[in-house]
Amino acid sequence: MAQQSKTSKWNQIRHAKLFMPIVCLLIVLLLNVIQTPDFFKISMNNGVLYGYLVDIINRGSELVILAVGMTLVTAVSGGQDISVGAVMAVAAAICCQILSGGAVSTNTLAAPIIVAALAGILAAGLCGAFNGFLVAKLNIQPMVATLILFTAGRGIAQLVTKGQITYVRVGSYKVLGGYIGSCPIPTPVFVAILTVIVMQLILKKTALGLYLESVGINGSASRLVGLNSTMLKIIAYIICGLLAGLAGIVASSRIYSADANNIGLNLEMDAILAVALGGNNLGGGKFNLMGSIIGAYTIQALTTSLYAMSVSADQLPVYKAIVVIAIVVLQSPVFQSRISKVTQRKAVGNAA
Amino acid sequence: MKKKVLSLLLCGVMVMGTLVGCGSSGSSDGGSSxxxxxxxxxxxxxxxxxxxxxxxxxxxxxxxxxxxxxxxxxxxxxxxxxxxxxxxxxxxxxxxxxxxxxxxxxxxxxxxxxxxxxxxxxxxxxxxxxxxxxxxxxxxxxTAWVGSDFRAEGNKACEWLNAFAEAKGINAGDLNIVDIQGTIGASAQIGRSEGLNDAVKKYGWNLVAQQTGEFTQAKGQEVMESLLKQNDNINVVYCENDNEAFGAIDALEAAGYKVGDDIANGEVMVMSFDSTNAGLTDVLSGKITVNTECNPLHGPRVEEIIKKLQSGKDVDQLQYVDESIFAVDDTVTSIEAETSLGETSKYDVTVVTQDVIDGRAY
Known part of the structure; x- marks a missing residue:
C-alpha cells in the first residue's frame, strides 16, 4: 500500500508540467560538476557575488525577458516573433543616440537616461504593434510578418546610429547592465525577476492569460463568445516588442554602447528554443510561463558550461546542438509515452 | 475601408519607388559626366x-x-x-x-x-x-590585391611581447596567456591566432585558453568573465580586436583585477589589434598595453600600383599595406617580425600620446 502511494506520488511529480524542463536544467548543471568541481561555488569578490551560477543568472536575463514575450506571442498566434533580436538593436540604437545627442561617443548625457530608455522601449513597442497589425489584421503568418523587421530592424538601427557604434561612456548608464551602488547582485537579474513578476501578475490577476490561451486554441470560437481576437493578438505582439526593447536596453547598458550589428544577434532563435524547452507547444494554445523561463536559463547554463569546460570555439556549436537535440528528444511525446510504457510494464512485473 | 488603406499603402510604395529610382539614376548620371x-x-x-x-x-x-x-x-x-x-x-x-x-x-x-x-x-x-x-x-x-597582412600583425604583437618580457626580466614560462579570438574563420582571426600559436611554441609561453569573442564587446566581456573563473593565473590577455579588448577590460575590472603592464606585480596586460581611435585612447590611459594597427589607408599603395602600371612595369599581385604598432611606453622601441611573404622587417614601436591620436585619420 505504502509502495503504491509512493509510486503515484512519483507519477504525479513526473507528469507535472515543469518536471521535464527542470530535469533538463539540472542535468546540464550537474554535468558541469564532473568537469568543473567548483562550478557551484559562489564567493564574494571585489564586493560582488562571483561564480558560474551568478554568470548564468546574470547573462540569462535578456533571454528570460525575451522568452516571456515570445511565450505570449506563441500562445496567442501559434507562431513566433523572429524580429525580437533586431528590435533589441533598434531600442538600443534609439536610446544611445538620444543619450549621446547624435555624437559617436559621449562622456556627458544629452538627455535623462529614463527618457532615452523609455523612448527606446516605446519604439520597440511600435515595432511590436507593426508586427501585431500584420499578423492580426492582415492575417499574415507570424514567421513571414516578423521576417520584415527581422531583415529591416538592423538596417533601421544602423540608420539611427549612422552606421557606427554609439558609445555612452557615463557611469550612470552602466548601472542597468552592471551593479546598483554596492549591491552585490547584478542589476539585470532584478530586471528579469521584476519582468517575470509583473507579467505573472498581469496574466493571473486579469483574465488576459486565459483570453490569450483561448484565442490560441481556437480564434473563431473565441470571437463567437465575445473575445476580440484581433486586439488580443496585437496586444501580445506589443508586449513582446516592449520586452524586446527592455532587453535591448539592458544589453546595450552592459557594453555602454549601441552596436547595431551585434546586439541581440541570433537571440530570437534562443528565445524560441527557450519556449520549446519549457514544454510549450509552438503551435499555440495553453502556455506555461515558468517553463519558458527555465528553458531560457537552461540555454544560458549550456553556453556558460561550454565556456567553463573550455570547449574550443570552432566546436562550440556542435556540442550545443547535441545537447539541444537530447533535451528536445527527452521531451518529445513519443519518447515520453515509450518511457511510461516501460515503467508500466515494470510496475506490472513487480505486482506479479 | 480596408481597400482604401491598401490602395494608400500601394501609392506610398510607388512614390517611394520613383524617389529611389530618381536618386540612383541621378548619381549615375553624375558619374558618367x-x-x-x-x-x-x-x-x-x-x-x-x-x-x-x-x-x-x-x-x-x-x-x-x-x-x-x-x-x-x-x-x-x-x-x-x-x-x-x-x-x-x-x-x-x-x-x-x-x-x-x-x-x-x-x-x-x-x-x-x-x-x-x-x-x-x-x-x-x-x-x-x-x-x-x-x-x-x-x-x-x-591585377593586384592590396590589404592587411593579418599574419604579420599577429607576429608583430608576439615579437613585441617577447621583447617586453626580456626587457622586464620575465620568464617565458611565467607568461600565462589567454587568447580571445575573433569570429572563427575570418581572415583576421586566422592570421592573428596563428601568429600567437607559433610564438607560444617558439618561446615556450603558457597558452592557458583560447575562446572566441566574435569580435564584439559583449562576447569579449562574457568570455573573459568565464575564463577568469577557470584560471587565477592569467597575466596576458590577447584580444584580436579593440571591441573585444574593451569587453575584456570591463570583465577584468569588475572581477577586481587591475589592468596594466606591470605583470610582475599582479596586473593583467591587455593586448589588442586594429588601433581605432577608442582603442588608442585606452592605450593612452594605460588600459591596453600594446595595440597593433590594421591600416585602412590603402590609397597610397593603390596609387603606387597604378603608377607602375602606367609606366608599363609589372606589379606583384599580392601587396600589403604598411602597418605600425602602438604601445603605452618605450620599454620596447623596435621589433623584427616576419611577414606573410617570408621577409623579416623591422618595425618601430610608436608610443601613444594625445598628439598621435589627434593626428590620425580614424
Missing amino acids: DGGSDSGDTITVGFSQVGAESDWRTANTASMKETFSEENGYTLIFDDAQQKQENQITAIRNFIQQEVDYIVLAPVTETGWDTVLQEAKDAGIPVIIVDRMVDVSDDSLY
Missing part, C-alpha cells in the same frame, strides 16, 4: 566601396578620395554599394561602360566575381582589389 570629362591627361579610376559600416571603412574611403583627387591628376568615380554585391556588380559594369582606366574594388564577399571581372578583363581594364580577397577560378582576373 565625370567619366566623360576624361581626356588624355587625367587617369579615371572607378572605386566600388562596400559601404560605411565602421570607422575603419570611413577612413578607407577617405584615403582613396584623398589620393585620387583632381589635384593629383585623377578623376575618381566613387560608388557606395551599401553592403550589397549586386550594387557592386552594377557599379563595375557602369565603370566598364564609362571606359575608366582602372577599377578598384573593395568586395563585400569573396565569391561570385568571376563573370563581372571577366567582363572587365575583356574590356582591358585592370582591376585592383582592396581589403578583402576575391575567390575566383582564374587568378589573372585581377
Whole structure:
C-alpha cells in the first residue's frame, strides 16, 4: 500500500508540467560538476557575488525577458516573433543616440537616461504593434510578418546610429547592465525577476492569460463568445516588442554602447528554443510561463558550461546542438509515452 | 475601408519607388559626366566601396578620395554599394561602360566575381582589389590585391611581447596567456591566432585558453568573465580586436583585477589589434598595453600600383599595406617580425600620446 502511494506520488511529480524542463536544467548543471568541481561555488569578490551560477543568472536575463514575450506571442498566434533580436538593436540604437545627442561617443548625457530608455522601449513597442497589425489584421503568418523587421530592424538601427557604434561612456548608464551602488547582485537579474513578476501578475490577476490561451486554441470560437481576437493578438505582439526593447536596453547598458550589428544577434532563435524547452507547444494554445523561463536559463547554463569546460570555439556549436537535440528528444511525446510504457510494464512485473 | 488603406499603402510604395529610382539614376548620371570629362591627361579610376559600416571603412574611403583627387591628376568615380554585391556588380559594369582606366574594388564577399571581372578583363581594364580577397577560378582576373597582412600583425604583437618580457626580466614560462579570438574563420582571426600559436611554441609561453569573442564587446566581456573563473593565473590577455579588448577590460575590472603592464606585480596586460581611435585612447590611459594597427589607408599603395602600371612595369599581385604598432611606453622601441611573404622587417614601436591620436585619420 505504502509502495503504491509512493509510486503515484512519483507519477504525479513526473507528469507535472515543469518536471521535464527542470530535469533538463539540472542535468546540464550537474554535468558541469564532473568537469568543473567548483562550478557551484559562489564567493564574494571585489564586493560582488562571483561564480558560474551568478554568470548564468546574470547573462540569462535578456533571454528570460525575451522568452516571456515570445511565450505570449506563441500562445496567442501559434507562431513566433523572429524580429525580437533586431528590435533589441533598434531600442538600443534609439536610446544611445538620444543619450549621446547624435555624437559617436559621449562622456556627458544629452538627455535623462529614463527618457532615452523609455523612448527606446516605446519604439520597440511600435515595432511590436507593426508586427501585431500584420499578423492580426492582415492575417499574415507570424514567421513571414516578423521576417520584415527581422531583415529591416538592423538596417533601421544602423540608420539611427549612422552606421557606427554609439558609445555612452557615463557611469550612470552602466548601472542597468552592471551593479546598483554596492549591491552585490547584478542589476539585470532584478530586471528579469521584476519582468517575470509583473507579467505573472498581469496574466493571473486579469483574465488576459486565459483570453490569450483561448484565442490560441481556437480564434473563431473565441470571437463567437465575445473575445476580440484581433486586439488580443496585437496586444501580445506589443508586449513582446516592449520586452524586446527592455532587453535591448539592458544589453546595450552592459557594453555602454549601441552596436547595431551585434546586439541581440541570433537571440530570437534562443528565445524560441527557450519556449520549446519549457514544454510549450509552438503551435499555440495553453502556455506555461515558468517553463519558458527555465528553458531560457537552461540555454544560458549550456553556453556558460561550454565556456567553463573550455570547449574550443570552432566546436562550440556542435556540442550545443547535441545537447539541444537530447533535451528536445527527452521531451518529445513519443519518447515520453515509450518511457511510461516501460515503467508500466515494470510496475506490472513487480505486482506479479 | 480596408481597400482604401491598401490602395494608400500601394501609392506610398510607388512614390517611394520613383524617389529611389530618381536618386540612383541621378548619381549615375553624375558619374558618367565625370567619366566623360576624361581626356588624355587625367587617369579615371572607378572605386566600388562596400559601404560605411565602421570607422575603419570611413577612413578607407577617405584615403582613396584623398589620393585620387583632381589635384593629383585623377578623376575618381566613387560608388557606395551599401553592403550589397549586386550594387557592386552594377557599379563595375557602369565603370566598364564609362571606359575608366582602372577599377578598384573593395568586395563585400569573396565569391561570385568571376563573370563581372571577366567582363572587365575583356574590356582591358585592370582591376585592383582592396581589403578583402576575391575567390575566383582564374587568378589573372585581377591585377593586384592590396590589404592587411593579418599574419604579420599577429607576429608583430608576439615579437613585441617577447621583447617586453626580456626587457622586464620575465620568464617565458611565467607568461600565462589567454587568447580571445575573433569570429572563427575570418581572415583576421586566422592570421592573428596563428601568429600567437607559433610564438607560444617558439618561446615556450603558457597558452592557458583560447575562446572566441566574435569580435564584439559583449562576447569579449562574457568570455573573459568565464575564463577568469577557470584560471587565477592569467597575466596576458590577447584580444584580436579593440571591441573585444574593451569587453575584456570591463570583465577584468569588475572581477577586481587591475589592468596594466606591470605583470610582475599582479596586473593583467591587455593586448589588442586594429588601433581605432577608442582603442588608442585606452592605450593612452594605460588600459591596453600594446595595440597593433590594421591600416585602412590603402590609397597610397593603390596609387603606387597604378603608377607602375602606367609606366608599363609589372606589379606583384599580392601587396600589403604598411602597418605600425602602438604601445603605452618605450620599454620596447623596435621589433623584427616576419611577414606573410617570408621577409623579416623591422618595425618601430610608436608610443601613444594625445598628439598621435589627434593626428590620425580614424
